[in-house]
Every structure is written in structure tokens, then in C-alpha cells.
Amino acid sequence: MDDKTPREIIGRRNRPAKAPLSREVIVATALGILEKDGMSGLSLRRVATALDTGAASLYVYLANLDELYSLMLDQALAAVKLPKAGSLSWRDRLKKYLLSYLHVLYGRQGLAQLAMSTIATGPNSLRMWEVLLGLLKEGGVADAKLVWGVDMLLLYVTAVAAEKSNWRATGQDFGRVKSALSAVSAEQFPLVSALFQGEWLSGMGDGDARVRWALDGIIDGIKANRMPLPDPST
Template sequence: MTQIPAPPWRKTRKASAPRTVLSRDLIVATGLRLIDAEGLDALSMRRVAQALDTGPASLYAHVANKEELLELIYDEVMSEIRVPEPDPERWLEQIRELIMQAFLVFRAHADIARVGLATIPTGPNGLRVAEGQLAIMLAGGVPPKSAAMMIDRLGLYVCSDAYEGSLYVSRQRGSGKELGEFMSEFFGQIATFYRGLPVDRFPNLVARIDDLMDANGTERFEFGLDLLLRGLVSHIREAGPTTKD
């Protein structure tokens, strides 16, 4: 049946666009996108609300405050870290792979690593990763006390290194240059400065500048990680064979 048109004098209301249904997961995902794009300092409840086309007050029905939002975002980032089932024959390799993976995950998310400093995992994903690390090390024969302390040291190592990398990204944003161009120029200036130092006062720095500069961020992280893991292995040797019930 042909529809009868509305009389010209009758004003029809335009259909409004459907409102986004808010949820904690949506708020967390929006906050993480904001951090990835602009850095941690750009995050606020107001900015997240603007991105969701709503008011800040509507967010508080799902998230208590900015501090809780940061904790939730941090734990969401931790969800990207895969934890293998412990294999006693490969425990050292498993720990190394897990920590390298964590480093790359945090480096991919701007300066979210800053949230991990002075923070003890309480979210489900943070606890999952900590539990996995502990299980792998214990399966490999690491003494429980050493394994427990190593979780803390490895977490601090990952977060501090990833956070330092984010500071370079922050400087690069302000420079208006691509990251590769910015880093090449920055470290080129450092190398030039070191080569110009007085040789009589700083003979080793001047002579070894190429060695000092010859490694990227990932290579340096791996170097430090391997030193930490060698130290961890020494605790197994010092503890001697364990007696299993």
C-alpha cells in the first residue's frame, strides 16, 4: 500500500542518533586509545567523556575516579601478555620470552608503564601474569624467596625501561618529527658532543663513543634482562638440589 505523505504544515521530529551504551569495558578501551594517541597526561575523565559524547558524571556510574580508571587500563594492557604453562625443561627460556613480550606490550602503549611503578598487581590480568611467572620459576627449581623477589625486580625493570622509551616519544611529539628521524638526530647530537669532550679528562668516553651508542633500545633491554636471569640461575646453584615430597 502506498504510504500517504505527511501534510506540509506538520513538523516531523528528526530521528536522533542512538546513544552509545556506556559500560566499564567501553570506558577503559576509550581511555587506552586516548593514552596511546596522546600520552598518559592527556587522560582525564572529561576527555574520556568527550570521546564518548557524554558528560563526565555519566562515567562515575561505572568507574569511581581517574585512579580506578588508570588501574583498569593498566590491567587491560596486561591482558595482552600471554603466559605459558610451566615447562621445567624450558623454564629459563619461558621467563625470558614472557618478559620480552611484556616489554614490547608496554612499549606499544605510550607511557602506561608509569602506572606500573610503585604499583602492586591487584587486577585479574596482573595477578595472572604474576602467578604465571612464579609458577614457571618454581617449576625450574628457583628457591621460593628468590622467585618472589624476582617478580618484583623484573616488573620494575620492564616498567622503568618502557617508561624511559615513552619519554623519548613524548619529546618526539613536541618536535613535529617522525620518531626515527627524531631519535637519529638526538643521538647524533649526543655522539658529536661526546667526541668533542676533552680527551685528557674523559679518554675512555671519547675513545668508546661508538661502543656506547652501538645498540638500540631492544638490544639494551635484552642485555640487562640476560644479566638478571644469569643472576637468578645462580640462586639455584647456591641453593643446591631440592628434595621433593
């Protein structure tokens, strides 16, 4: 290049204008980072860098990282779908709704782990609670048991989603597990040898059979179990 050729200098004013910051933009950016890099790659500084701004500017819209987590989870929960009533019973609608929640969490890297450590209180989370409380109430569950019942159902499904997500992330080798179980001594571990075979492992992959079965058990327990009596010593 000729040293006398003038260089083109691009000033800050000539750069494309940045999209204005907002809670919506911050949350969408954070969800993109979560899906790409998981929870370990998510921080306010990382979000700020992606938005070409300083971390301090995010505090105009967020109190802290925990609030960002809550907003992210609530935004993701908008995708959970409530099945139409039709001829479905309250129990079938409840299970379908919870399976939709499971698939939403599993469908995005890091989202199940986020749900395990975050309590969302936005409109989508509240809608989920309203639907689940209503379905259990429709099924005859007493009001005193509704909140604990929904909490138990959500905790189970969230844990399953986190389990399946971890298996996917680590490349869990079920062939190795099957080989190990098939080699178990029937004399030393007769029940393990007889029962921990293909039938048990069939529900450990992407199928929902194990989850449906467990949900029926939890629902039956919620309906049948009594609330604990107050502890007189407290």
C-alpha cells in the same frame, strides 16, 4: 535561503542512540584517549565527554581515576604473549615473555608511563605474575625470593619501556649524543672516551640486545643473592 522555508529541527529523540555505558566501553574509550594524547590528556571528564555523558555518570562504574588506570593497564596486558615451551629453557621463556611485555608497553603511547604509576590487580596482571613466579620457580629460585625477583624484573622492563617511549615522544637525537661522546677528552675522561662509543649506543635504540643482557644479569642476581636478614632494631 527563503525566510519562509521551514527549518528542519532535529530533536534529541532523533539522534543516533548512544552505546550503553559499561566498564568495558569506558576502559576502551580511555585507552583510545591515552594512545592519542598520552597521560596528560587523560581525565574522567575527558572520557565522559568522548562518551557524550557527564563525569558523574562514570562513578556508577568506577570508584575514581586510579581504578580506571588499573583497569586500563590490565586490559592492555592481555596482549602479552607467553612463548610455547618447546625446546626453550625456562630462562629463554622468561626473557621472551618480558620482552613481549616491553613491546606491549612501548607499542601504545602513554602506556609505559601508566604502568610506571599504576598497580593493576585484574586477571591479566595476575596471570603475568603467576607466569613469572612459575618460571623463576622452575629455574630453582627459592620461594622466599620469588616475589621480590618478579618485582625487580617488571620494574626494570617497565622503566626501559618508559625510557624508550619518552625518547620517541621527544625525538631524542642520538646523533647529537654520539657527537658529544666522540669529542670527550681522552686525557681527562679516559674510560668514557674509550668505552662510551658505538658499542654502548647500539643498545639504546629499538634493539633488544641491551635488555636481554640486563635481564640475564638480573636473573643471575636473583638466583645468587640472599634475602636480607631481619633488622633486629625494628
